[in-house]
Structures are given as C-alpha cells and as structure tokens.
Amino acid sequence: MSTPLKIGLMGLGTVGQGVLRVLRKNADEIERRIGRKLVVTHIATKDLDRNSESLEGITVSDDALTCVRSADVDVVVEVMGGYNIAKQVTLAAIERGKPVVTANKALLAEHGNEIFAAAAKAGVGLGFEAAVAGGIPIIKAVREGLAGNRIDSLAGIINGTCNYILTQMTVKGQTFADALSDAQKLGYAEADPTFDVEGVDAAHKLTILASIAFGIPLSFGAVAREGISKITAQDIQIALTLGYRIKLLGIAQRSDAGVSLRVHPTLVPDDQLIAKVDGVVNAVVVNGNAVGQVGFYGRGAGGDPTASAIVADLIDVARSLGVPQAQRVPVLAFQPGAMKALPLLAIADIESCYYLRLRVADEPGVLKAITGTLAESDISIEAILQKEPREHEDATVALITSAVKESKFDAAMQRLLALPFVREGASRIRVEHFKS
C-alpha cells in the first residue's frame, strides 16, 4: 500500500470543516478509489474557536505560508477565501510543485490568468470544482463529459445565497434582510455578502465557466452584472401573477460575433425547470452542438456539498501525480497554447424580453400613454397588468415586452419615466425563456 497523501488545509471555516468531515466519513471509499489514504497533516486558521471537528494529530497554526512550505504537505487545499494571502499561498504551493485544490472563485476569476499560467509553467495540477456551483460537478462535466461538443451557451442559477433569498421571499414571504441573515447563518454567503447579492460571486463563477466552455481567457471585467438587492416583494408577487419566478441567472453565449457574459435577475416562466429550482440549490443548463441541452442540478453552497467537490479534486490530484502534464486533462479544458480571446460583446446589444413595473398616478389615459410610447419605439407588449390603487395611492402598471435590444428598451424606458404621471420607483427585469 502506498504512503498517505499529505494535505495542508488552508482555512477551517464552513468549507474547511466540511473537508475534514467528508475525508473522515468517506475514508474507506476514498482509499478504495485511489489506493492510498488522504490525510490532513496541517491546518491554517485564524479563528480556531469556530471549529467543531477533532484536530487530533494535526499541526494547527495561523500561518498559512509556513504550512504550505512544510515538507509534511504534498497538496494544498485553499479554503480561506480572499485575494492577498490566498494568492500568495497558491503561488507558493505551485512554486514548490505542490498541487492546489481551491474553492476560491474570486481569486481565480480575477487573478486566474496569472495563476493558471504559473501552474502550467510548473506542470502543477490545480483543481477548482468547488469554486463553481458547489457540489455540482459542473467543471468536470463541461471540461470532460462535454468535450466532444462546441459549447454554444450555458446559463443557470450559480449563487446559492441569492436563490435561497429569492425562494424565502417568494415562498415564505420573508424579508430580504431576514433571508440574507439566515443564509449567512447557514454558511452559504461569502465573507462579504454584497458579493452574493450584487451578483459579483455569480460573475466570478460565470467567468470560470465561460473560460472552460469556450476556451477563452478568464474575462471577469467583461461580465455585465446586476444583483438582487433591488428586487422587491411586489415584483416577486407580480411576476407570480404573470406566471413567472424571479431568479438570479448567469448567462454565457457564443455567436459568430463573439461572447456575451451577464449576470442579472431574470423572470423565468414558472413551467420551466429552472424556475422550480429553489433554496440553496444551483442549476446549470449547457447547450452543446452535438448533445443538445444538458442540465445539472444540486446543492451550490454549504460545507459538505462544497467539500464533496474538493475531495473529488483531491482524488483526481492523487491519481495524476507523476503523470506528465501533456498526458493530463488540461486544467482549463483546452490546451494552454490553444486558448483564444474572442470579441466580448456589450450588453447594450443583447436582445431579451423585459418586465417593467411602473408606479403611476391614478388618472385616465395612463395605460394608453404607456402602450403608445412603447409602440412608438416599436416595442410590442406580450402581457400587461394594472393594479387598482388603494384610496389616495398611486396605481401600478406591470408589463412584459417582446424581445428588444437593451439599448432600445432603455431609451423607451427613459421616455416613459419622463411622462408626467409616472412616479419614481420603476423596476425593469429581463425575461428569459429556456428552449429545450
């Protein structure tokens, strides 16, 4: 029997403790899969008091860089998060020829081109399954299972916190603030939860997915981004009445013109599968030119589901030790020398249907003026709903348009907002239909 593979676990929070639990719970299965044991020898943490796992026989410190350099660490798991120390730890491991398994999508999306280049140059493995859609093996599926396809698009729910918040607001009538606070307690949210609710985390994940799906460099700066913090309970209720659910989606599309990358709240018809994905669950739909549409579904955040992905990467790393880089699956799905930048399209040119809610004075002729303004802009209306005001209150008009370029819709919306009877507090949300 081979010697155990020694792991340095950098971070012992929600994910780090999950990794310890899963390695222990499934130790026998793991050993049967790789022919050797995976053993955590070193842990770095800054808040040991949060830990509830046994640390017997493990060297624990708050100095991650020293852990990485230890001769007693063969593989580094980076589950600290953040940019600064996490980047130093990752590059220090690579420099020493130690494979890295990371859940840190922020680091990869924003500094990944440098980190992946360093790993390729050193011939060191880098696993990041946990960084995208938690426990769903979406990286492996796109990189390996769908490698026979030209991938044309992918889309989905890739932030568990936002899906949890939207579900709680929709199903339980919880407030945004209470639902976010629960998501934090459950260990779903990022250290800075604005990353979740403003769509930054989903944009990080979309950046990574687009890179492995299309063979393009990581292009975080090109992701158009809108979060869920302005979604109101009223929009959720009106959407339900119109037959839609509101989801935060990440969408990556490739056409002959280039690639478009966007994260935004989206109305999805309630009879489509993605509309029914609730709670912390993520779902990703991929369209390949041979397979058609394939869907993936599972828990997108939380300790054990994320640890499931980390441990799978550790198993891959263990199996590929000693295998020359050219014979391994390329880390970013395409050969490093074959990555190709494609034109990145502006969201102003993307066509989609829109949901628009307006607060208007309760006056005659209002509906006619709204529909007339849209008609003058050549935008047709698919559905419209008017809510009678309570006494002395404004009325609400909500509508769904047919597909229109964002720049054209926004110009028409500005004209609507300038009408004398339209009050402040309008809301505009894109609508997507998933063809299967």
Ligand SMILES: NC(=O)c1ccc[n+]([C@@H]2O[C@H](COP(=O)([O-])OP(=O)(O)OC[C@H]3O[C@@H](n4cnc5c(N)ncnc54)[C@H](O)[C@@H]3O)[C@@H](O)[C@H]2O)c1
């Ligand atoms: N929580 C999830 O569901 C989830 C899912 C997928 C990916 N991730 C990613 O995994 C990483 C960790 O997330 P988490 O939720 O476990 O975070 P967490 O805040 O619960 O844990 C972070 C751990 O890292 C330690 N740490 C932070 N800075 C350190 C430093 N400079 N030196 C030593 N230790 C340090 C902390 O003490 C803590 O033990 C992040 O990159 C996050 O984006 C989280």
Ligand SMILES: N[C@@H](CCO)C(=O)O
């Ligand atoms: N904060 C992230 C963790 C998983 O990446 C989420 O809620 O999806």
Ligand code: NA
């Ligand atoms: Na994953």
